[in-house]
Amino acid sequence: xxxxxxxxxxxxxxxxxxxxxxxxxxxxxxxxxxxxxxxxxxxxxxxxxxxxxxxxxxxxxxxxxxxxxxxxxxxxxxxxxxxxxxxxxxxxxxxxxxxxxxxxxxxxxxxxxxxxxxxxxxxxxxxxxxxxxxxxxxxxxxxxxxxxxxxxxxxxxxxxxxxxxxxxxxxxxxxxxxxxxxxxxxxxxxxxxxxxxxxxxxxxxxxxxxxxxxxxxxxxxxxxxxxxxxxxxxxxxxxxxxxxxxxxxxxxxxxxxxxxxxxxxxxxxxxxxxxxxxxxxxxxxxxxxxxxxxxxxxxxxxxxxx
DNA sequence: CGCAGTCAAGGCCTT
DNA sequence: AAGGCCTTGACTGCG
Numbered sequence: 001x002x003x004x005x006x007x008x009x010x011x012x013x014x015x016x017x018x019x020x021x022x023x024x025x026x027x028x029x030x031x032x033x034x035x036x037x038x039x040x041x042x043x044x045x046x047x048x049x050x051x052x053x054x055x056x057x058x059x060x061x062x063x064x065x066x067x068x069x070x071x072x073x074x075x076x077x078x079x080x081x082x083x084x085x086x087x088x089x090x091x092x093x094x095x096x097x098x099x100x101x102x103x104x105x106x107x108x109x110x111x112x113x114x115x116x117x118x119x120x121x122x123x124x125x126x127x128x129x130x131x132x133x134x135x136x137x138x139x140x141x142x143x144x145x146x147x148x149x150x151x152x153x154x155x156x157x158x159x160x161x162x163x164x165x166x167x168x169x170x171x172x173x174x175x176x177x178x179x180x181x182x183x184x185x186x187x188x189x190x191x192x193x194x195x196x197x198x199x200x201x202x203x204x205x206x207x208x209x210x211x212x213x214x215x216x217x218x219x220x221x222x223x224x225x226x227x228x229x230x231x232x233x234x235x236x237x238x239x240x241x242x243x244x245x246x247x248x249x250x251x252x253x254x255x256x257x258x259x260x261x262x263x264x265x266x267x268x269x270x271x272x273x274x275x276x277x278x279x280x281x282x283x284x285x286x287x288x289x290x291x292x293x294x295x296x297x298x299x300x301x302x303x304x305x306x
Numbered sequence: 307c308g309c310a311g312t313c314a315a316g317g318c319c320t321t
Numbered sequence: 322a323a324g325g326c327c328t329t330g331a332c333t334g335c336g
Contacts, residue, residue, distance in 0.1 A: 006328080008329070008330095020329090020330085024329080024330085025331070026329095026332070027332090028313060028314085028331085028332060028333080029315090030312095030313075030314085031332080031333080069329095071328090071329060072328070072329070073328095073329060073330095077314085080314090112328055112329090114316090114328050114329080115315085115317075115326090115327055116314080116315040117315095118316055118317075121316070121317090123316095126315080126316070130315095130316095133315090157317095157328095159316070159317075160316080160317065160318095161317085187317095187318090187327085188318085188319090188326095188327085189317075189318050189319070190317075190318075254319090254320065255318095255319060255320065255326095256319070256320065256324090256325055259326065260325095260326070261327085261328095
């Protein structure tokens with residue numbers, strides 16, 4: 001199934017409340033600075049999270065899901081803790097095992113580092129932190145021995161608007177294990193598909209088309225046109241795209257309500273839907289209800305056909 | 307145990 | 322000026 005799952009797999013707990021089976025734990029900077037975390041404690045959190053990933057991988061294999069975005073917070077505070085706490089042979093070997101499983105089952109793995117990755121900031125510290133964050137994601141993919149290709153995407157946004165020159169320069173200076181996997185996603189405010197196209201032409205970084213974001217920042221081109229432009233940046237590689245929806249009841253309210261992602265699928269642009277049905281593109285399903293939303297959608301479309 | 311307030315980070319839009 | 326949102330809610334302290 002080329003509908004992609006994003007990070008979490010939800011299941012009902014004993015109380016009937018949906019929970020992420022990954023059981024991801026995090027660390028807080030303030031507590032870290034106050035020496036509340038021993039190395040053992042940090043290691044315990046990392047171990048908990050990496051074994052949580054094993055549970056999710058089992059689920060997606062059982063359910064024939066072929067595209068999965070790995071959570072960016074398996075190893076919290078990577079850029080602050082002693083690097084050896086996460087970049088070591090033990091965790092490498094576990095990721096290697098996951099990589100074998102992933103390749104055996106033909107699963108596409110992607111990552112999407114957070115909004116704090118900005119390669120266009122005017123603050124050099126922000127650029128440094130961004131590269132450090134990207135390095136961590138590339139390390140994960142390297143440890144899984146996944147190809148240096150945007151098929152295994154490290155997907156980011158453009159950051160600060162009107163900074164194409166800075167973005168191109170900083171992308172071209174990235175280490176190869178980051179750059180060769182990088183993809184650029186159109187966003188609601190700063191970079192639409194047309195703007196990314198120019199950057200893509202000069203960096204060879206393909207465009208991860210987000211149909212929801214496009215509706216906020218069209219660049220005066222149609223969704224179908226934007227779709228086609230993005231598709232062409234991928235060459236022979238199967239394009240990666242995103243789908244999310246506005247909650248129907250919030251359709252006419254404020255910008256910030258409309259940009260929020262709905263729990264379930266309400267609509268799927270025809271051009272994306274058809275390409276996905278033909279298995280020409282992978283579509284990551286950015287719905288709050290995760291796997292539940294994917295299967296709810298499949299059930300609904302089945303009912304339509306029958 | 308449940309609950310409320312809080313949490314590292316960028317950049318944008320709304321109010 | 323401050324709050325909310327995005328990717329991905331979880332942690333902490335209090336009663």
